[in-house]
Amino acid sequence: MSSYSVASPYNTETIYQDLREGILSLKYKPGQLLSENAIAAAYQVSRSPIRAVFSRLANENLLMILPQKGSYVTLIxxxxxxxxxxxxxxxxxxxxxxxxxxxxxxxxxxxxxxxxxxxxxxxxxxxxxxxxxxxxxxxxxxxxxxxxxxxxxxxxxxxxxxxxxxxxxxxxxxxxxxxxxxxxxxxxxxxxxxxxxxxxxxxxxxxxxxxxxxxxxxxxxxxxxxxxxxxxx
Amino acid sequence: MSSYSVASPYNTETIYQDLREGILSLKYKPGQLLSENAIAAAYQVSRSPIRAVFSRLANENLLMILPQKGSYVTLIxxxxxxxxxxxxxxxxxxxxxxxxxxxxxxxxxxxxxxxxxxxxxxxxxxxxxxxxxxxxxxxxxxxxxxxxxxxxxxxxxxxxxxxxxxxxxxxxxxxxxxxxxxxxxxxxxxxxxxxxxxxxxxxxxxxxxxxxxxxxxxxxxxxxxxxxxxxxx
DNA sequence: ACTTGTACACTTGTATACAAGTGTTAAAAA
DNA sequence: TTTTTAACACTTGTATACAAGTGTACAAGT
CATH class of the missing domain: 1.20.120.530 (GntR ligand-binding domain-like)
Known part of the structure; x- marks a missing residue:
């Protein structure tokens, strides 16, 4: 780790809680697109931790991942x-x-x-x-x-x-x-x-x-x- | 994709169902170590898809991931x-x-x-x-x-x-x-x-x-x- | 005007190199 | 003999390059 300026201030668990809470509180609307790259950029991390988070959210039926198309907040x-x-x-x-x-x-x-x-x-x-x-x-x-x-x-x-x-x-x-x-x-x-x-x-x-x-x-x-x-x- | 001999016969969803069923049927014992590398080798894929699967299983409380230590089937x-x-x-x-x-x-x-x-x-x-x-x-x-x-x-x-x-x-x-x-x-x-x-x-x-x-x-x-x-x- | 095709900008999926922590093992020092 | 230290073989975490599918925009041809 190069000491400073590179490391993200967020850890993976925080990002997961963040997105989950965002979906549950309707901040992220049902049907809304959530792109790996966009979220990764927002939290200043690579796609790897985001993909882990997305997998979890998809498993809880909060996110629908359509390969090669996009990931969308599930409908209720x-x-x-x-x-x-x-x-x-x-x-x-x-x-x-x-x-x-x-x-x-x-x-x-x-x-x-x-x-x-x-x-x-x-x-x-x-x-x-x-x-x-x-x-x-x-x-x-x-x-x-x-x-x-x-x-x-x-x-x-x-x-x-x-x-x-x-x-x-x-x-x-x-x-x-x-x-x-x-x-x-x-x-x-x-x-x-x-x-x-x-x-x-x-x-x-x-x-x-x-x-x-x-x-x-x-x-x-x-x-x-x-x-x-x-x-x- | 180089046509043959490289691609795994398993897709990620199958691996997930496999491991999940393995844990639920007690084939994988509570407390047993499941290593990313071992599973990846068994299914002839890289760690990436396995990590996605592990994230899902951990989220369902079927797998406990201890960073830098190992991943273990959860106790009941x-x-x-x-x-x-x-x-x-x-x-x-x-x-x-x-x-x-x-x-x-x-x-x-x-x-x-x-x-x-x-x-x-x-x-x-x-x-x-x-x-x-x-x-x-x-x-x-x-x-x-x-x-x-x-x-x-x-x-x-x-x-x-x-x-x-x-x-x-x-x-x-x-x-x-x-x-x-x-x-x-x-x-x-x-x-x-x-x-x-x-x-x-x-x-x-x-x-x-x-x-x-x-x-x-x-x-x-x-x-x-x-x-x-x-x-x- | 309409159709077709191509290039491009996205999307997620996979493989891989490296980072960093942990525990064991064995050798070296006391 | 005991203790300490260093090397090594693991573990998971992250970043990144590339693969491959999708949709759109725009230009060329009909």
Whole structure:
């Protein structure tokens, strides 16, 4: 290594995280071309580390590599999302029931703290940072998983549901008003602390499936070019 | 390309599938060293395509690349398995209930056909092809998913539960007698066709969790070097 | 005007030389 | 004998040259 001026300030793992986060946050749009040379130049490295990164992204279905043509950010698979939501509903239902059954002051305190954060952001109206809201929304659910000792499952779900994450991001970004989402979380928290698990089934179902309807009606008309249906093709 | 004698008979995708299948079928043992040069030589290609493959495998947590040291087949994460089984139990419970509710002749015919295959293999005793049994076992569950219109979810679960697959393979390989597994499937099929969904919850739970107990008692003592616990470390 | 063909500027795929870290082995020094 | 040191045979990481396919732009021919 020639000491200075040649070495890139980025290491391969950082570049991978960067690109991945860029795709998941919709900074790189579904369908967009990502060229090895362009990315390599941007990060001041050769194509070698970029190719390793591209291979990983392609393997996660975030990038589609077409030999001799180009590499493109994958479209969001609508059918994929539907199945993930079905699974998430089943899991979340069970987790939240357990949380309600073993609810204590600590859990209530954590959930209320999270809800305050959600309110603070929602109160900003259109000036709210929607990406930040996504994080806090996620945190709400994670608190429940962690409370019943399933933090690892939460992490597994996160890592494996990359398509779902882009869908959620798009859903939140297209929300004019965040308060509706906050209200749903508020309701869930109430049910957990009151232990009234009867209402929970329908509540969770609605909370997760609502997003699917919103996407169907609103986003599919605005960004049909972002989506893809593996069944209809 | 110099026409002949130089080009490898393998393409990169084939090599990837090969190595992946090798790891999942336990042909490559957990903890075993896989060197880029060795694999490259075996497939008569340079390190470049192998590195791409290794990157993908590492990203799926099937290979651990230690820079300047070597690349090793990952150990099976015990805590990971536990969480996957928890999730699988929830999903399978719901799927099988739906299957029981919408049971028809076609479903019964498919399940019985599958069970006959299981019996044929189990009757061979110790001469049975255990890897083949794994496939048929899988097929049994897939039939149920497909019947309720969730074939895509089945595929998603398959792709994402690579650790679980190694666990199942090890479980089946260590079974002296396959008939116990066949009996469990037989019972599940009966419940589906009879529509007696009350027993289903416990049945599925046992069917999936039994493997966990078997591994705890039997395999952990025979192959402790195959396993790893992310919680205790 | 239309068609055809060619050159060129892209794209990813592969092979290879070298960089740099690690661990072992064996020889040399204490 | 013990310790230290140096050489060597590995490992993966990076940069680079070239191979080969694709699409476009533009000019020549019909």
């Amino acid at each position: 698979d609508y059918d994929f999302i539907r199945e993930i939501i079905y699974m998430r509903t089943l899991v979340e239902r069970d987790i939240l029931k357990q949380a309600a059954a073993s609810c204590d002051d600590k859990l209530i305190k954590n959930l209320e703290s999270n809800l305050r954060k959600q309110h603070r952001l929602a109160d900003l109206g259109s000036r709210a940072d929607h990406e930040r809201y996504y994080q806090i929304d996620n945190e709400f659910h994670q608190i429940c998983f962690r409370h019943v000792g399933r933090d690892l499952l939460w992490q597994i779900l996160q890592e494996h549901q990359v398509h779902y994450r882009r869908f959620r991001m798009l859903d939140i970004l297209s929300q004019q008003i965040l308060s509706k989402l906050v209200d749903e979380h508020e309701l869930i928290a109430q049910v957990i602390s009151s232990g009234d698990t009867n209402k929970l089934d329908q509540l969770i179902e609605e909370h997760l499936v609502n997003g699917l309807h919103r996407i169907e009606q609103l986003v599919m008309t605005e960004h049909p070019d972002y989506f893809y249906s593996s069944n209809s093709n | 994460d015990y805590d990971f398995i536990r969480e996957i089984i928890y999730m699988r139990t929830l999903v399978e419970r719901d799927i099988l209930k739906q299957a029981a509710a919408s049971c028809d002749d076609k479903l019964i015919k498919n399940l019985e056909s599958n069970l006959r295959k299981q019996h044929r293999l189990a009757d061979l005793g110790s001469r049975a092809d255990h890897e083949r049994y794994y496939q048929i076992d899988n097929e049994f569950h897939q039939i149920c998913f497909r019947h309720v219109g969730r074939d895509l979810l089945w595929q998603i679960l398959q792709e994402h539960q690579v650790h679980y697959r190694r666990f199942r393979m090890l479980d089946i390989l260590s079974q002296q007698i396959l008939s116990k597994l066949v009996d469990e499937h037989e019972l599940i099929a009966q419940v589906i066709s009879s529509g007696d969904t009350n027993k289903l919850d416990q049945l599925i739970e046992e069917h999936l969790v039994n493997g966990l107990h078997r591994i705890e008692q039997l395999v952990m003592t025979e192959h402790p070097d195959y396993f790893y616990s992310s919680n205790s470390n």
